[in-house]
Amino acid sequence: MKIGILSRNRKLYSTRRLVEAAKQRGHEVHVLDTLKCYMELSSDEPAIWYKGDKLEGYDAVIPRIGASITQYGQAVIRQFEMTGCYSLVESVALVRSRDKLRSLQLLSRKKVGMPRTSFAHEVHNTKELIKLVNGAPLVVKLLSGTQGKGVVLAETAKAAESVIEAFRELKADFLVQEFIKEAGGSDVRCLVIGNRVVAAMQRTAQDGDFRSNLHRGGVAQLTKLTPSERATAVKAAKIMGLNVAGVDLLRSSRGPLVMEVNSSPGLEGIETATGKDVASAIIEFIENNSAPSKTRTRGKG
Numbered sequence: 001m002k003i004g005i006l007s008r009n010r011k012l013y014s015t016r017r018l019v020e021a022a023k024q025r026g027h028e029v030h031v032l033d034t035l036k037c038y039m040e041l042s043s044d045e046p047a048i049w050y051k052g053d054k055l056e057g058y059d060a061v062i063p064r065i066g067a068s069i070t071q072y073g074q075a076v077i078r079q080f081e082m083t084g085c086y087s088l089v090e091s092v093a094l095v096r097s098r099d100k101l102r103s104l105q106l107l108s109r110k111k112v113g114m115p116r117t118s119f120a121h122e123v124h125n126t127k128e129l130i131k132l133v134n135g136a137p138l139v140v141k142l143l144s145g146t147q148g149k150g151v152v153l154a155e156t157a158k159a160a161e162s163v164i165e166a167f168r169e170l171k172a173d174f175l176v177q178e179f180i181k182e183a184g185g186s187d188v189r190c191l192v193i194g195n196r197v198v199a200a201m202q203r204t205a206q207d208g209d210f211r212s213n214l215h216r217g218g219v220a221q222l223t224k225l226t227p228s229e230r231a232t233a234v235k236a237a238k239i240m241g242l243n244v245a246g247v248d249l250l251r252s253s254r255g256p257l258v259m260e261v262n263s264s265p266g267l268e269g270i271e272t273a274t275g276k277d278v279a280s281a282i283i284e285f286i287e288n289n290s291a292p293s294k295t296r297t298r299g300k301g
């Protein structure tokens, strides 16, 4: 097969591993800088250009789109889809997963476990927002935050009110969420490919923090998933319409709760913690599932 990896940097661990795995399995593979792809729209065949050449003959693309270029990245993916090329991450699924609120709305409709969450526009309903998540302690989360930035724990109702009011003043969009205390500063990253969790790790926050992000000094270790955790992770990926997803779960006293579903999960942390060859599993999935014009919008909402 001829495979394109949409990535801004060929030196990134995940990009390197995917290139390596594709070559090992006998494929032709090219790293394409997403921002350097440009598009031709006309009533002739849709086309994608790169450094003066028309990109042709690609059987599949693997999008690795950073949060800061979601908008342009989705247009590039969609253009590949228009040419009939299979995209591992559908353009619609990418955009859907990048919106924390939209993701939780879709998961809640399908009764997937999640922390109780509230969201509002009006200034005067701060107390209502707090009440909807059963009061403090609670978490306030910027919708645009990544790597644990903009995630704040408010221990008391007073603290919660003042954080919410401060975010309001700044005109920031945020969620209010029930704090899952019994998770003990840990979460579980499940790497889902198709209908399977192929690798999972538990991440635990540094002392004095509740955020387990590896970027914040969290440490990863192997963990064994329960059947209900596996089922929840696969179901969440399916609802989001993602073939490959990093599903983050909190272990709560009422079972696994989905916190978020990532469409470009990093491979370094999970391959290192588990010793699993996730990159090869991704290439294998493409071998078994890609076909011309197979990409279509799955999932709803």
Ligand SMILES: Nc1ncnc2c1ncn2[C@@H]1O[C@H](COP(=O)(O)OP(=O)(O)OP(=O)(O)O)[C@@H](O)[C@H]1O
Pocket (backbone or CB within 6 Å): 115, 139, 141, 145, 146, 147, 148, 149, 150, 151, 177, 178, 179, 180, 181, 183, 185, 186, 187, 210, 211, 212, 213, 248, 250, 259, 260
């Ligand atoms: N409701 C919650 N209860 C307990 N812990 C939470 C809760 N929400 C978040 N956390 C902790 O804070 C960390 C960061 O939160 P979250 O993943 O929602 O934001 P983020 O990492 O900044 O976003 P992204 O992963 O999209 O970059 C989580 O990994 C988890 O350890």
Ligand SMILES: [Mg+2]
Pocket (backbone or CB within 6 Å): 147, 148, 213, 248, 260
């Ligand atoms: Mg996170």
Ligand SMILES: [Mg+2]
Pocket (backbone or CB within 6 Å): 260, 261, 262
């Ligand atoms: Mg995320």
